[in-house]
Amino acid sequence: MDDGAAAEFSDFAHSRWPRLVRLAYGITGDRGLAEDLAQTALANAYAAWSRVRRADDPDAYLRRIVLNAHRGGFRKRRVSEQLRDAPPDAAVPDPASLHGERAAVIAALLTLPRRQREVLVLRYWLDLTEAQVAATLGCSVGNVKSQASRALAKLRASAELADWGSR
């Protein structure tokens, strides 16, 4: 990569980093993991920079890497005959980063299945269209609608949000 491209990538990384980490944080509830996922996404973008810079929507590329890396990138598996502590995609909140209202929101988000969290964050925080969310997640628009609907129903009944609201 020449100096011009390196400077261009540096600008790109600085401009995308905060939003990318927040996206990952909304999905994982873990600051360290969120920064790690964002780092992985940008490193991938660096490795394919000549292609990414010409892409119609480089942000979509980054989003997909974050989501895929969260789902399938890291594996930890104990050998057989051991009871697992948690299902493979369970997210653990970082207590140090949770305060008040944010804590309630993250706690409620983490009660949702991973796919519903992803749909909520992409649709209602990033304000992507249903078609964009479907393309990012590799599913149908109908699936996005149904996941969003189920997620909203669960949140309306969320004890975490109710507890916070009653304080």
Added chain:
Amino acid sequence: MSIDDEQDVRAWLGTALDDFAPGPVPLGVIVRKGKTAVIRRRLTVAYQLSLPPPAPVAPVHYRVTVNPPGPGAARGLIASGRVNGRRWQVSGQRQRLSGQPSICFQAPSGGTCNAGGPPRASRAGVPAYLTNGIGLRPVVSIGTVRDDVTYLQVTLSNGQRLTLHPVAIFGPGYARYVAFAVPASTTVTQISAYAGHAELAYTVPFTARGQVETVSWLRPGAPAGPRPARYLVGSGNADGQRWSEYAYTGPWGVCLVGAGSASMCSPTGIGQLTSGQAARLIMESSGPGGTNFALVAASAVVSHLVVSRADGSTARVPAVPVDGARFAAFTSPPGNKVTHWVAYSAAGRRLASGGVP
């Protein structure tokens, strides 16, 4: 706080995420990781261009079969077959363990359970994920497939190819399961996922003690990545027995096989650390004599660890370079546990520290 409509959700997520302040951009780490990926890709291409045609796989004397459940099969049956003539089968069902919902799998050689309900069907993520392994004679591997996967083809080190047909043991809406069994000495050389007759992706899994780990999936035809290599990360004596801890790099990424009961894989070595982190404890497992084995991942600037034990003694543990990262392994015996560790640079600068649970 209440959620009545979509506007509430937007405000609610804004509360959680808009004000969340990430740390500074670790540009140096990002560029280093990116360069590693570029170099690895070039080396792979160069290596493959320089290779003579692959030699035929030496025949290995075992014979494996796998069959999907037939009509009238028992509820929950995922697959059955034979390994060297010996019959195996595996089934899964929902259970409650200690009041918690779980899914449990049972094979002739043992059983295993995962907390939580069965995973939902999904058209996103990796094509297949091997979630559990049971037993040693044979090793039964169980996994889920993505919704668009019609079947998996598993290639073994004896050249045999097994076709795995996913089964919806938990009904519609839930992920479908596959299973196969192999002798513990077998290596799975490739797993390919198909939609109809079109190959979606393939992976070169890592196999240790018969446990198969699928880490990175590649597009059909894409080069499989670096040549397999093994690094000795640590060794010693514990409970009267010699122990060794190895890191295996290859097309799968980096896999660390513990001297205890755990193994761990990730696409890159440095990926074990978060930005700005110099070192952290990534794996801890117990051996048969009660000794705990600990593994610390560290950045390239870490030279060694100093571990402190309950009796006040200390020991220096080298951090061994593997795939852009470093790893240090040490034991924590029950009679003299490690209380904490400190990571140092070659110049003696203290870079990170931590405890051992």
